Amino acid sequence: MQPPTLRPAHETKHIPMLDYPFRDHRFHLAQLDNGATNGSALWLGAQCLSLFLADSLKNKPHPSSPGSPAAQVRPRAIELGSGIGLSALALASMGWDVIATDLQDVVSAVLSGNIARNLAQLPPDSGSVQVRVMDWTVPPDQWVWDDTHTIAVSQPSKSKYAAQQGAILGPPFDLVITSDTVYSTALVTPLLRALHGICMASLSSHPQVRCPPVYLCLERRDPALVDYAISQAKECWNFKVERIPRKKLTKSLERAGARWEKDDWDDVEIWRLTLRS
Numbered sequence: 001m002q003p004p005t006l007r008p009a010h011e012t013k014h015i016p017m018l019d020y021p022f023r024d025h026r027f028h029l030a031q032l033d034n035g036a037t038n039g040s041a042l043w044l045g046a047q048c049l050s051l052f053l054a055d056s057l058k059n060k061p062h063p064s065s066p067g068s069p070a071a072q073v074r075p076r077a078i079e080l081g082s083g084i085g086l087s088a089l090a091l092a093s094m095g096w097d098v099i100a101t102d103l104q105d106v107v108s109a110v111l112s113g114n115i116a117r118n119l120a121q122l123p124p125d126s127g128s129v130q131v132r133v134m135d136w137t138v139p140p141d142q143w144v145w146d147d148t149h150t151i152a153v154s155q156p157s158k159s160k161y162a163a164q165q166g167a168i169l170g171p172p173f174d175l176v177i178t179s180d181t182v183y184s185t186a187l188v189t190p191l192l193r194a195l196h197g198i199c200m201a202s203l204s205s206h207p208q209v210r211c212p213p214v215y216l217c218l219e220r221r222d223p224a225l226v227d228y229a230i231s232q233a234k235e236c237w238n239f240k241v242e243r244i245p246r247k248k249l250t251k252s253l254e255r256a257g258a259r260w261e262k263d264d265w266d267d268v269e270i271w272r273l274t275l276r277s
Contacts (some may be wrong), residue, residue, distance in 0.1 A: 001067040002070035003021055003026070004019045004026065004160075004259050005021075006020075006183040006256070006257055007009055008020050008044055008047065008049075008144055008258075008260050008264040008265060009041075009043050009044045009046075009047055010044065010264075011273050012034060012042060013031075013041055013042075015031070015089075016030060016032075016267055017029070017030050017031075017032065017119075018021035018030075018031060018042060018084075020042075020051065020086065021257075022086075022089075022093065023054060024258070025093050025121075025122065027086065027089055027097070027118050027131060028114075028117060028118060029042065029085065029086060029110075029114050029118070030084065030108060030110050030114055030117075031084050031110060031112045032109060032112060033217045037084045038085070038180070038183065039081060039084075039102055039105075039106035039110075039111075040084065040101065040105075040106055040109050040110045041083070041084065042086065043082055043180040043219075043263055044084065044180070044219060044264075044268055044270060045179035045180035045217040045218055045219060046084075046086045046087050046179045046180060046217070047086065047216060047258075048085070048179075048217055048249065048265060048268045049087055049177060049179045049270060050090035051087055051216075051225045051252050051253050052215075052244065052252045052253075052259060052270055053087070053090065053091065053177070053215070053247055054090060054093075054094065054252075054256060055251070055252035055255055055256065056252065057091075057094060057175075058121075058133040058213045062231060072205070074094070074095055074096060074127050074128075075096050075097070075170070075175065075178065076096065076098075076099075076169060076173050076174050076175075076228075077091050077096050077097070077098045077099070077173060077174060077175050077177060077211075078098070078099040078101065078175075078176055078198060079091075079098060079099070079100050079101060079176075079177045079178060080101055080134065080136070080176070080177075080178040080181060080182065080191070080194055080195065080198075081099055081101070081178050081179070081181040081257070082100035082102045082131075083102060083106065083110070083111065083180070084110045084111065084114050085100055085111050085114040085115050085118070085129070085262075086230075087177055087179060088100035088115065088129045088226065088235055089114070089115065089118050089119070089122075089129065090205065091127065091175075091177075092119065092122060092124075092127040092128060092129045092243070093122055093126050093127075094126075094127070094192055095125060095126060095127050096127040096174075096175070097127045097129075097130075097169055098128070098129045098130070099118070099128060099129075099130050099131075099151075099160040099169050099170075100115060100129050100130070100131050100132070100134055101131075101132050101133070102133070102134065102245055103134075103135060103152060104133045104135075105131050105152065107131055107132075108188075108216075112131050113133055115129045115131050116188050121146045128169075129146075130168070130169050132148075132149060132150055132151045133150040133151065133152075133153050134150070134151040134152045134153075134194070135152050135153055135154050135189035136152075136187065136193070136194040137154060137190045138152035138153065138154055138213075139193070139197075140193065140194070140196075140197030140200070143197065144168035145168070145171065145201070146168060146170070147168075148168055152194075152234065155217070158178065163206055164191040170205075171198075171202045171204075171259070172201075172202040172203075172205045172206060172209040172212070173198065173202050173212045173214050174212055175213060175215070176195060176198050176199065176212050176213070176214040176215070177187040177192070177214070177215045177216075177217075178195070178215075178216055178217070179216070179217035179218070180217070180218065180219070182215075182216070182218040182226060182229045183191040183221075183222075183225075185225060185228065185269070187253065188225075188229045189227060189232070191229075192229070192232055192233055192236070192237045192239075193237070194262050195214050195216075195233075195237070195239075195273065196237045196238075196239075196275065197274040198212075198214075199211050199214070200214060200258045200275075203275075209265045211274065211275045211277070212237070214272070214273035214274070214275075215270060215271070215273075215275070216270070216273060217268065217269070217270045217271075217274075218269055219267050219268055219269075220267040220268075220269055226269070230271065233271075233273055238275060238276045239273040239274060239275055239276070240273070240274045240275075240276055241271055241272070241273055242271065242272045242274075243269060243270070243271050243272075244269075244271070244272060249268070249270060253265070254272065
């Protein structure tokens with residue numbers, strides 16, 4: 001059987017179950033295009049970010065958990081706005097342990113099911129993915145890391161999710177990622193506060209821990225909004241901000257077999273945010 005072609009997200013919105021190729025794997029990802037929430041469908045940012053990470057993280061970093069042999073501890077990541085779970089599954093397939101977070105509606109509609117369906121198909125040396133509900137509007141001082149289902153919720157949920165496997169993941173993190181999450185002025189501050197809060201939680205977990213890099217992937221649909229978000233990250237939240245060069249991103253996509261037209265992803269940008277000491 002011919003392997004599926006890697007197509008940009010805007011060409012596949014109508015497909016309820018995506019047969020999605022990623023490196024040597026194929027993910028089967030349910031998505032919804034019902035307009036109820038932006039997070040329940042595949043977006044271009046998640047595609048580009050996962051392909052960039054696959055290319056740039058070929059050598060896994062030394063885990064940030066002090067006191068444990070590297071052979072026993074996998075590198076650990078957390079994703080904000082995981083959507084249908086592509087980026088989290090991509091990292092897991094590369095040996096990372098990941099916390100995939102999103103709002104309650106997205107978790108119950110697509111994220112939890114997609115993670116459970118695909119994790120079982122990954123090779124034995126893959127990492128894990130734990131799904132948690134996380135609402136950015138909840139301040140970091142109200143977060144909890146020892147709950148198997150939630151980190152931050154504005155209202156308690158009665159929804160049931162698949163049981164988590166293994167020990168509960170939490171700080172410190174080696175990587176923080178988010179994509180397709182800069183689309184509303186009202187959410188810029190909550191998003192940046194959450195990213196800052198995760199970095200601080202990592203730093204406070206152990207004195208020897210280094211601050212994790214944050215990779216933010218977005219589409220420049222609204223230039224003023226994007227410029228505002230980047231300036232706020234730098235001026236209000238003490239992040240050093242660096243845009244990943246276009247040439248580097250292009251090469252990552254080409255090596256992954258994403259032979260897309262320039263217009264298909266021309267406004268995609270990846271930014272690296274590093275909290276200043």
